[in-house]
Amino acid sequence: MEPRTDGPDQESATDQTFDVIVIGAGAVGENAAGRAAQGGLSVAIVEAELVGGECSYWACMPSKALLRSSQALRAARGVAGAAGAVTGDLDVAAVLNRRDSFTSGWKDKGQVDWLEGAGIQLVRGQGRLTGPKQVSVTAADGSATTITARHAVTLATGSAAAIPEVPGLHESHPWTSREGTSAQSVPKSLAIIGGGVVAAELATAYAGLGSRVTVLARSGLLRGMEPFAGELVGEALESQGVELRLHTAPERVTRAGEEVRLETSDGETLVVQEVLVATGRTPRTGDLGLETVGLEPGSWIETDDTMQVPGFDWLYAVGDVTHRALLTHQGKYQARAAGDVIVARARGARVDDAPWGAHVATADQRAVPQVTFTDPEVASVGLTAAAAREAGYEIRVVDYELGNVAGAALHADGYAGKARMVVDEQREVILGVTFVGPDVSELLHAATIAVTAEVPLDRLWHAVPAYPTISEIWLRLLESYGRPGS
Structure with a gap:
């Protein structure tokens, strides 16, 4: 489906110089622009397709909408008493209509309205670097506009599907x-x-x-x-x-x-x-003008933990294009860090030395949460057992059948699933957690906090899960591990 870009007419830069330019107005670019604008900087954002990007129109939102209806139907059929009430089949047309509602019919007016309310200037067209802090934007009619950044340019162009070289494909x-x-x-x-x-x-x-x-x-x-x-x-x-x-x-x-x-x-x-x-995915950097600043077109863009591109005091990259963690929530996390960094540096602050670490993106390297919305779901964060061993950790792996937890048995008849906790034996903290089972995505944030904050196991014993919920799996994992130090 070809994107439609019939939003408001606010599509040309009225001021050719901005504090910050963001190329790519997907969810990640919007966050980078929004953070910089909140910090008092003037921001232009450049987009060739729909404001809101891949996640809003072709990934996270529509895919989960397509999945949810059949998942709910299977869930109802899996509980005695409810199963008998389910007498019809899935209404496919209604599923597709519901999916369309989440994409706003592939129109981006709502997203454009948000940019306008945030004080961010939208420039429609293909953005390309033409030199340090300079971006040329080619509109659909072929006209070109050059805009300049006082402080920073942020690349948030994302990734595209990679098609393998199979004859005839x-x-x-x-x-x-x-x-x-x-x-x-x-x-x-x-x-x-x-x-x-x-x-x-x-x-x-x-x-x-x-x-x-x-x-x-x-x-x-x-x-x-x-x-x-x-x-x-x-x-x-x-x-x-x-x-x-x-x-x-x-x-x-x-x-x-x-x-x-x-x-x-x-x-x-x-x-x-x-x-x-x-x-797999490939970076959308082939037509971004990277060669004008000495970078390789079509390549992933390397950054440091402030999301700055090494060797450039004005160039940043966030989201899929960095290849750090190809997930919307991690890209938005990077964007928040980059936006804060740009604001701080524009004011002359040394954010690299900030004691609280708020301006540094590190969670996308060691504690990445991810949900695979299959049925059953897979929810994971941190290292797998194999990755932990490869990294040199001395680990213990604790497995538990989720169906043996009272809350899971109540949740669905014949509930089947599995949980795994990977523990660093020397520090007695959790390196990674994986849950597989119906609706385990809602368990994931607790695991993310435990892994990211490196909560000691002897403290986790005091985080008492409510009964009877599936979260009781935490107690069962700790009991299986045994008291720390014993």
Whole structure:
């Protein structure tokens, strides 16, 4: 679906010089601009598509809207007494309409109104660096405007779906996550190439909407997480009608009309109505003018923990484009740090030495929370057991079956799931936590606090979980570990 940019007419810079210029008006860029504006700086934000970006229109919001209805239906059917009241099937048209409501019909007027209320100048068009603190913006009609920053330029252009070099795949016009989350009809059959979070979530969504879904995952499912996460999600996907072809990849793809044929590495041919590629991301820096300041076009942008690009006292980058943690909430966290840094430095302050560390983004390197909104959900933060060992920690791994917790048993009949706590044995603090089960996303922030704050286990004993809730898993994990120092 092509984006529509029919917002207000406030689309040209009236003042050609600003304290700060942000290129990219997605959720991350909006946060960077908003933080700088709150600090009293004049800010221009440049956007070639829709204000609000990937998360608002083609990722977080629409994908979760697509997932929620079938998840709620399965939840109702999993509780005796409620199950008998569920007599109909999913209303697919209503699901798509609800999804559209969360994207505002792919119109960005509400987001533009927010910029105006925050005192941030929107400049529509493709922004490119032309030199230190200078940005050229090419509008849709081809006209160009040059704007200059007094203090800083922040790059927040995000990432795009990477399409692998498989013969015939590009020519077959595959879906990416954008088409997957914005489709106005549901294909009868869908092949998904990839085994990561996007692949698993969209497989869940389209299976729930009635598609016959096949997943081709060359490296397995949810690789990089605790192994049991991929195993439990895989079992659930198969129970929802998804065909999993693990350790299998497409070798040739051809499209003939409404039919796509995939010749796979296991010697079989798969015929589907649509194919969706979810094999990773690539930085949107190819047309950003990086070469004008000595950086490599098309590359990820390295930053320090203040989100400043090394070697440039005026250039910052936040969000996916940095490759630090490709998650909206982490990008917004980086943006808040960068905005505060820019304001402080504009006033001559030495933010690097701030004792409270408020201006430094470090949580995106050691305590990243993430939810995979499959059914069951996967909620994790910090290091997996394998990553902790590789980092040289002496660890103990504590596992517990979530279904044995009273609150989980009440939550759903036959509740099945698993929790893992990875403990640094020398310091007796938690390095990582993973939960797999229905609705475990709501458990995650407690784990994030425990990992980020490095709360000692002997203090966690005093954080008493309410009974009967699924949060009682914390008590069970601590009991399984035993009293610290014992």
